[in-house]
Amino acid sequence: MNIKPSFALTSAVLLGLLSAACNRNNQDTAATFTLDSFEQIAVPDNAGTPYRNDSLFLGSPRMIRFHPDGYLALLDRTETGQVTVIDLENGDVQYLIKRGRGPEEVISVRDLVIRNKEI
Numbered sequence: 001m002n003i004k005p006s007f008a009l010t011s012a013v014l015l016g017l018l019s020a021a022c023n024r025n026n027q028d029t030a031a032t033f034t035l036d037s038f039e040q041i042a043v044p045d046n047a048g049t050p051y052r053n054d055s056l057f058l059g060s061p062r063m064i065r066f067h068p069d070g071y072l073a074l075l076d077r078t079e080t081g082q083v084t085v086i087d088l089e090n091g092d093v094q095y096l097i098k099r100g101r102g103p104e105e106v107i108s109v110r111d112l113v114i115r116n117k118e119i
Contacts, residue, residue, distance in 0.1 A: 002021050058084065063112045065119075073119050075112040082109045085119065 034102045042085075051072075063075040069083075074084040080093025112119070 010045065051086070051088060053086070053093065056084075056086070056093050065112050067114055067115050068117060073112055073114060075109055082106070083112065083119070 009054050010085055045117040060077040061074045065073045067073055070088050072086040072088060076082060081097060082099055085094045097109055
């Protein structure tokens with residue numbers, strides 16, 4: 001015997017389950033900190049060293065990683081290259097991993113990781 005539940009009954013059961021899940025008290029998982037829990041750190045306006053490079057073209061950087069040898073690696077979404085590497089010592093810029101479907105090209109880079117000094 002093959003019994004098909006009606007659409008109304010299935011909808012009612014599903015609505016009841018969703019309602020019970022949404023009304024559940026989530027005090028156990030609520031955050032136990034406020035903004036006052038964090039230490040306030042004052043950073044002066046002249047802290048750090050500004051980097052200036054008039055030939056650098058960034059379209060929409062998504063991620064920045066610092067390389068221990070003094071490079072910045074940026075995951076960018078430009079036509080020049082999806083990964084940009086900047087040598088902070090001499091200002092050289094390299095555009096790596098071109099976008100496309102050809103040799104030495106990829107459609108999309110999703111993450112940027114530096115592991116054992118390798119990008």
